[in-house]
Amino acid sequence: MKQIAVVGAGSWGTALSMVLADNGCSVNLWSHRKEQAEEIQEKHTNAKYLPGISIPGGVSGTDSLSKALDGSEAVLLVVPAKSMREVLKRIRGLLKHPLLFIHGVKGIEPVTFKRMSEVICEEIPEELRRAVVVLSGPSHAEEVSLRHPTTVAVASKDSEAAKEAQNLFFNRYFRVYTNEDIVGVEIGGALKNIIALGAGISDGLGYGDNAKAALITRGLAEITRLGTKLGAHPLTFIGLTGMGDLIVTCTSVHSRNWRAGNLLGKGRKLENVLSHMGMVVEGVRTTEAAFALSKKINVEMPITEAIYQVLFEGKHPKDAVDELMGREKKDEIAALTESLSDKNSGKRQ
Template sequence: MKKIAVLGAGSWGTALSMVLADNQYTVSLWSHRKEQAEEISKKHINNKYLPGVVLPLAIHGTSSLEEALEDAAAVLLVVPAKAMRDVLKKVRSILKHPVLFIHGVKGIEPGTFKRMSEVIEEEIPEQLRQAVVVLSGPSHAEEVSQRHPTTVAVASKDLEAARKAQDIFFNHYFRVYTNEDIIGVEIGGALKNIIALGAGVSDGLGYGDNAKAALITRGLSEISRLGTKLGAFPLTFIGLTGMGDLIVTCTSVHSRNWRAGNMLGKGKNLDDVLAHMGMVVEGVRTAEAAYALAKKEDVDMPITSAIYQVLFEGKQPKEAVDELMGRDKKDEIAAFSESLVEKISKEL
């Protein structure tokens, strides 16, 4: 039975470990907290992140990176985006053999604004990585842990590596598609968290379905504009890792980004919201990165700008919504970037 090292024992890392265990892999689930690792190994639970879920016996918790990486055929990274580089530096110092790197992190590195695959390529020498694959799509950990039907995509510049990852994860409840657009898959997965914060704010303010539907639709337009400018394939954003992930994250109480936005809309300040959540809310730092990237790339992203102002400049949520509604009149299709329309036209 092959072994896979899963680095990051939050809800998503634990749920994906369950998929791997169901697929007859031995899983070494690494946590930087010894007490959590022992709870996983001895009690077969991860009570903080997936309460009430019993973990398969094939999942072994460990707080030792050396133990996790030893003899691993693949490494699955599911740590917060801000911690990715530090974890990879430690992996590089320990790893002795080349492995397939897969990540399921929906975020952008603070400061550098790099995608997670870029961080992996920078930190792990070529001789230690077979390839880099990203796993993304509409997937709440809580539902995956209950083995509810879930469909995601795996993307890589190396299509054979994507197919290998597809084989690793595919089973009767976890359907996996392949995709070669790693840029689009990572950008869609990261930026949808910003729009989910906005959807939560809208619900917190008491606005209805009309407002949220418009926010999701125009949010997808923003994500597509920036992603395409960065080199993504436009139609990726109407697939699982774009529209699919956006819908599930903006409409479900399972979404920590929606929950955080909801509390902001009800008048709580950001520090109190983050303290209450007790888990990483990737959309907060991603909003900062996307705001800077949009300015750098000269891409119009009014919803992202509004969320950034609410998070970091003290703007009141209702004021931000009023300003969005009061923007100049526009044509819906003309609001897409010319480069996006041109790329779509060429492909069609």
């Protein structure tokens, strides 16, 4: 029986713990809140994040990071992007042997604009990590916890590590593909949250399916432009962690980013929205990071810029939409084709 430490007991960390337990793994699920860890351990529930769901007995709750890691062969990180580096520093001081590091975090580190795999490699010495794998794709925790059919991808520079992660999670309701493009998988998973905010704003304004289809499609073009400039493979963005994740996040009430955007579109202020949500809305800080990064590396991202203006500059959502619609005429394919053939694009990793 494999022992896995899952760091982060939100809805996604809990759902993935259930998948691992269903596959015969012994899971130590870590929460920084003692009362939450005790609820998981004693009641086998996590009512705040997954109400009405019974957690398998193979999942143990703990608020001790040392206990969670002790004896584990792999660690699954499911914490907010802004907290990742701090958590990794704590983990580094507790490691006694090298682990497989897997993360399911869909975000970019604020200020540094680093992807989560980059943060892991910076904070965990090479001798203490066997490999780094990212798990991403169209997957609401609420549906995974109900064991509804779900398909995701795992990506790593180490193909054997990706296969190991695939074997850990693959089962009758949770299908897992491997992918070598860790840059594309991480960028797609993070930036789709920005477009989901936009889709929620559009719905909150009372616009219909036409507007949402445009946001998803042109949003994918923006994600692809930035991703390929950073070295991602363009085909990744028409797969599970690109278009797949965009569809599920932009069209479902399960999506906290869509829900936050919807409230913004209805006139609520950002501070009020975040307080109302009660959970981390990764798309907010990802918008800030992606906007700054796009300016730094000179990639055009008009939807991201518009959402940034709504979130951080007080622009009214309707004014942002009007400005997007009134932009200069363009050829649909030309800008994307130019970005894909850009000789200055980053080296694929």
